[in-house]
Structure formats: structure tokens, C-alpha cells
Amino acid sequence: MKIFIYFALLLTFLNCVSNQSKLEVYDFQGIKHFLYQSDEKVYVVNFWATWCAPCVKELPYFEQLQENYKTNIEVLLISLDFPNQLESKLKPFLEKKQIKSKVIVLDDVDMNAWIPKIDSNWDGAIPVTLIYNSKKRQFYAQSFTYDQLQDEVQKFLN
């Protein structure tokens, strides 16, 4: 029994240590609650990947948005990077660009099953962005400039 407790403690300890640099990786079931949070905040959820040039281009605008609206907006960057490139591509990218918004990884190969659940009109091209609050939600299959992004978010803040 004692050994068991020590082992459990050790596991917890290891888990805490590795969490420092560990990315959260989920399947679609796992990200679902990030898409339906119903508090006072406006959630800006961007689907992107380091291999997607237009995604990388607009990333600073999402960062800027998070910085400028710290209290009432929450930006979530859902990476669709390949699972075998998280260490080699995604992590170094996040460090280099000093990304401060929350980043999670969606790893779910059955794309035909989950893409329509995010939006029925989404054909799978990225970047796409979902903006929602407890009252309404809108899906954008487009790239943003900072001004465009701010304009859209304003509609949710008012």
C-alpha cells in the first residue's frame, strides 16, 4: 500500500514537472467544451497551424486583441499542426513568437465527423475563426486584419 502511495505521488510529481512545457492535446470530444462556454466573456477561437501561411500572418492580430481586451475577451488558438511535429515545429514556433494566448492542439483524424459540427459551411480550409458568447456565435471562413477582427468582436461586446 505504501509503495502504491509513493508511486502515485511520484506520478503526480512527474506530471507537474512535464506540464511546464507540455501542450494540451485533445480529440474533438475534448475541445467541445472550449467551444461552448457560457460566462460573461467573448470567446475568440481561431483554428490554425504553423504550416498555414495566412494563419501565421494573422496570429499577431489575435495576440493584440487578447492584449487589448484582457478582461472581457478570451482568445483560444486551436492548432491543427501534425501530432508528430508538435515538438519540432509547434513548440519552437510558440516560443519564438512568444505567443501568450492559450494554445491547444486538436488531434482527431476523423475530420469528416467533426468539421461539420464546428460549422456546417466549413469545408476544412484554414484559417477559420469562431467568435461566440453566451448569446450568439458566428463562424468566419476568412483571414482577418486587426481592424476587422476588432470590429467583429465589438458586435459581441455591445
Next chain:
Amino acid sequence: MRNISLLILMALITTTLSAQKGYNIGDVATDFKLENIDGNYVSLSGFSEAKGFILIFTCNTCPYAVAYEDRIEALNKKYAPMGYPVVAIMPNNTNIKPGDSLEAMKKRAIEKGFTFPYLIDSEQTIFPQYGATKTPHVYILEKVLVENIVRYIGAIDDNYKDASLVKIKYVENAVDELLNNKEVHLNKTKAIGCSIKI
């Protein structure tokens, strides 16, 4: 009041539908004349023996497209002799993606031993007509008299990561159904891909 809401709803639905460009299932697909990596120009009408086509918008530089290269080649090996050759079209603006230039396409095709035509939509006029938005993006066409009818739009299969773990081979199933004179029962699928660079 209810009638007005209904009208607004219908107007919204119509706008949404008309906003979706490109072909739907059952539409007649346009032919084209595009340059192949061997310098020749290729048209669908040039395949007199074909029963249809596995038309794939793909490229060198998208990691999803790369993940499917061997499977695209395998599709051609399997289905070209049965009347459904693969025709690949590279739709990207090569100024934005120099890695997708005709020269780079040629190099990649040689490295991978592609046996299908790998064409370049250099004017970027064909992919918008089909409504392709990303790579890879598959259109299966069935030849009916002189027309090519769209029978399937979407992904190749349901596991980009590992061909050995695929559960549903969307494209193979669709072509098999067409070869057996059956209706394609799963005729539209979705997958993440790289947006076409314009």
C-alpha cells in the same frame, strides 16, 4: 410576424446557399487545357477510353497533400486501368508558393514516380469553377456521353496520418460504386487542408 420571420429566414438560407461557389453533386464539370509537367497540354476530352476521372487539386507544399502523395499514386495505379485515371491539378499561385512551380512539380513527380498527369492551373481559372478551396481536394467525375458529371467532392479517406489505420476509403468506395453502376452513397466529405493560395 411569423411570416416575416420566415421570409427573413428563407432569404438568409438563399444567400448562404448562393454564397457557396463551385460545383455541387450532379453538376457538369468544365473541361480544361492545362500544362502537364512533361510540357504537353492535357484535357479531359483527351482520355477517350476513360469512364470518368479522379480529379485532385493538390500541390507539393501542403503537408496534407504530401501525406497523401503515395495514396494518390496508388489510386491511379488501381483505377486508371479500370477507366478512372487520376488527374492532378496544382492550383496555387507560384509567386506565393515557389515550391509549387512547374519545375518543382516536375522534380517532385520524378522523385515520387507519379504516373498520373500533374497539371498546373497557371492562370488560376479552373479551380474556382470547381469550387476547390484547399489541397488536397478531390472531385470524382463520371463521363456521361460527352459530359463529365460531378459524383463526389471531398477527401481521399478518413485518416491523413496513417494509411494503415484508414477506416473508410471515401474515394475508392465512390469509384467502386460508379464502376458497379451504383449511386455514390457518401458523396461529400470534409477534411482539413491548406487553403489554395491566390
